[in-house]
Amino acid sequence: MAAIRPTEATATWWRDAAIYQIYVRSFADGDGDGTGDLAGVRAKLPYLVELGVDALWFTPWYLSPLADGGYDVADYRVIDPAFGHLAEAEKLIAEAGQLGIRTIVDIVPNHVSDRHSWFRAALAAAPGSPERELFHFRDGRGASGEIPPNDWVSEFGGTPWTRLPDGQWYLHLFAPGQPDLNWAHPAVRQEHEDVLRFWFERGVAGVRIDSAALLAKDPALPDFTEGTDPHPYVDRDELHDIYRSWRAIADQYDGIFVGEVWLPDSERFARYLRPDELHTAFNFTFLACPWDAGLLRSAIDSTLAEHAPVGAPATWVLCNHDVTRTVTRYGREDTGFDFAAKVFGTPTDLELGTRRARAAALLSLALPGAVYLYQGEELGLPEADIPLDRIQDPMHQRSGGIDPGRDGCRVPLPWSADLPHAGFGSEAEPWLPQPASWPSYAADAQAADPGSMLSLYRTALRLRREEPGFAEPAGGTGGGRLHWLPSPPGVLTFTRSHGLICVVNLSGGPVALPDHVGMLLTSGPLDASGLLPDDTAAWLRGTR
Structure with missing residues (x-):
C-alpha cells in the first residue's frame, strides 16, 4: 500500500502532491478493442501505487465524439462507452482512494461538443x-x-x-465540433455548478479546469487588435466571479481546483489563485523553459515569486498531453517549448534527451509545491512519429498539414516487452500505432532494471514522500523553502529544509559536488573522479 505522507490526511494534501495524468484512451486496454479504458486503469492501480503518486488526473472520460480527444463533451454525467460506464468510474475512484490515491477529473467549461x-x-x-x-x-x-x-x-x-x-x-475558439458556451447566461453557470456537485458527490478530490481563462467574452464580440485591453475573450474580469462561486462549492466537499491558465502577466495570473478562487494553476513558464541553467533559475524564481503573495503552491510540469514529450524536446538543438511550432522530422538526440530528462525529473521533484507527471514520462518515452494517414488530432488538419499535431505524445503505453502491441492489452491494433521501438520502453523490463527511468522515478517519488526536506512547511506561503547556494556557471544548486540539497549540472562539463554527508540519489552515475557529469542531477543530504 502506498505510503501516505502526514499532509495527505489533511485538506492541504494538494500543496505538495505528486499527481499522475492519465489519458485514458492510451493508458491500458482492458477489453482488447484497441482503446484504453477504465478497466485497464483499474488493472494498473498496483503499478501506480508502486510508482508512488498521490493522485490521478484523468483527461475527459465523458461521452464524446472525440473530435478533439474528448475535450468535446457531449454529456458530463455519462462515461463514454469506449471507456466504460459511470458505475465503473465510481468503482475506480473508490478503489484508488482505498489505496491512498485521490482522483481529479477534467472539466471543459469553455465549450461543449456539437453533439451536446x-x-x-x-x-x-x-x-x-x-x-x-x-x-x-x-x-x-x-x-x-x-x-x-x-x-x-x-x-x-x-x-x-x-x-x-x-x-x-x-x-468555436477551438474546432467546429466545439461550440463556445455563453457564460453570461445563468443556465450555463447553473449547469456547471451542478456538474461540479455531481462529481464531488462521487468522491473526486479535485477538478482540473481546461482553458480556464477563456470562458468570458465581450458581449459585443468586437474585432481584436493586438494590445486591446481588456482582451475580448482572454482573462476577463468576469471570470473571477465564476471561480469564486465554484470555490464555494468545492469547499463544501474539501475539493480542490487546478486551472489551465496561460497568461504572460504574473500579477493577472496570481489573481486566479487568491484564497477564494482556484487552489493551484499549471506553471507553463517552467514547462516552456529551454534546458539552460540561467533560464531555468529565472523560471523557478519567477514562479515562486508570483505564487507567494497569494499563498498558493507552485505546480511543476515537464510534459502533458498537449506538448512534445520531454525526452524528444530536450534532445533537440532548440530545447524550447514547441507546442505551437512542431515540425515534421526535427532531428533528435534521444541519448542526450534521456539524460537531460532524467536530470529534469530530479529538478522538478525537488522544487517546493506540487508536481504533475504525464503517463509515460516515468518510462522515458520519446515523441512518436505518426504516419500521415493515422493522425487524428484536429490541429493537423486545421494547420493545412503543416503541424503534426499532438498525437505523438498520446501513443498507447508499452507495458510488456514480449506481448503483442507491447502489452497495451489490445487484440486489434491500438487506436494510434506504436513505434517499433516501443517494447524496449516496456514497464515490465524497466521494473527489473535498477538503472531505468522507471526505477529512477520510483526511487525519487519514494524519497520525496519520506525525506522531511521535501515537505511543504506547515502554514507555508506557497513559496516553500528554497535557498540558492553559490555554484559554478551553468550549475543549479539549492537547499530545501532539513539540509536537503539539489544540484543540477548544465555547465557542459563535470563539476564537484558541494559538501554533504550523504548521497540520496543521482540521475546518472558520477564519473571516475567522483564528479557530477554534465546534464546530471543529484540529491544530497547536507549538514543542517
Missing part, C-alpha cells in the same frame, strides 16, 4: 431563439452575411466561426 443536447436544440431552433442564447450565434458581415462576425482566430488556426444553412454563424 443543448447545441442540437440550438441548431433545430430559429435564429434569435432562447436555445441559441446558450451559445454565441451571430449574423455575418458583408452584403449577404457571408463574412464571419469578427476577425478572431481559432486556437487551432483559421476562423473560429462556422456558418449554418440558415445563414447564422456560431463561435
Whole structure:
C-alpha cells in the first residue's frame, strides 16, 4: 500500500502532491478493442501505487465524439462507452482512494461538443431563439452575411466561426465540433455548478479546469487588435466571479481546483489563485523553459515569486498531453517549448534527451509545491512519429498539414516487452500505432532494471514522500523553502529544509559536488573522479 505522507490526511494534501495524468484512451486496454479504458486503469492501480503518486488526473472520460480527444463533451454525467460506464468510474475512484490515491477529473467549461443536447436544440431552433442564447450565434458581415462576425482566430488556426444553412454563424475558439458556451447566461453557470456537485458527490478530490481563462467574452464580440485591453475573450474580469462561486462549492466537499491558465502577466495570473478562487494553476513558464541553467533559475524564481503573495503552491510540469514529450524536446538543438511550432522530422538526440530528462525529473521533484507527471514520462518515452494517414488530432488538419499535431505524445503505453502491441492489452491494433521501438520502453523490463527511468522515478517519488526536506512547511506561503547556494556557471544548486540539497549540472562539463554527508540519489552515475557529469542531477543530504 502506498505510503501516505502526514499532509495527505489533511485538506492541504494538494500543496505538495505528486499527481499522475492519465489519458485514458492510451493508458491500458482492458477489453482488447484497441482503446484504453477504465478497466485497464483499474488493472494498473498496483503499478501506480508502486510508482508512488498521490493522485490521478484523468483527461475527459465523458461521452464524446472525440473530435478533439474528448475535450468535446457531449454529456458530463455519462462515461463514454469506449471507456466504460459511470458505475465503473465510481468503482475506480473508490478503489484508488482505498489505496491512498485521490482522483481529479477534467472539466471543459469553455465549450461543449456539437453533439451536446443543448447545441442540437440550438441548431433545430430559429435564429434569435432562447436555445441559441446558450451559445454565441451571430449574423455575418458583408452584403449577404457571408463574412464571419469578427476577425478572431481559432486556437487551432483559421476562423473560429462556422456558418449554418440558415445563414447564422456560431463561435468555436477551438474546432467546429466545439461550440463556445455563453457564460453570461445563468443556465450555463447553473449547469456547471451542478456538474461540479455531481462529481464531488462521487468522491473526486479535485477538478482540473481546461482553458480556464477563456470562458468570458465581450458581449459585443468586437474585432481584436493586438494590445486591446481588456482582451475580448482572454482573462476577463468576469471570470473571477465564476471561480469564486465554484470555490464555494468545492469547499463544501474539501475539493480542490487546478486551472489551465496561460497568461504572460504574473500579477493577472496570481489573481486566479487568491484564497477564494482556484487552489493551484499549471506553471507553463517552467514547462516552456529551454534546458539552460540561467533560464531555468529565472523560471523557478519567477514562479515562486508570483505564487507567494497569494499563498498558493507552485505546480511543476515537464510534459502533458498537449506538448512534445520531454525526452524528444530536450534532445533537440532548440530545447524550447514547441507546442505551437512542431515540425515534421526535427532531428533528435534521444541519448542526450534521456539524460537531460532524467536530470529534469530530479529538478522538478525537488522544487517546493506540487508536481504533475504525464503517463509515460516515468518510462522515458520519446515523441512518436505518426504516419500521415493515422493522425487524428484536429490541429493537423486545421494547420493545412503543416503541424503534426499532438498525437505523438498520446501513443498507447508499452507495458510488456514480449506481448503483442507491447502489452497495451489490445487484440486489434491500438487506436494510434506504436513505434517499433516501443517494447524496449516496456514497464515490465524497466521494473527489473535498477538503472531505468522507471526505477529512477520510483526511487525519487519514494524519497520525496519520506525525506522531511521535501515537505511543504506547515502554514507555508506557497513559496516553500528554497535557498540558492553559490555554484559554478551553468550549475543549479539549492537547499530545501532539513539540509536537503539539489544540484543540477548544465555547465557542459563535470563539476564537484558541494559538501554533504550523504548521497540520496543521482540521475546518472558520477564519473571516475567522483564528479557530477554534465546534464546530471543529484540529491544530497547536507549538514543542517
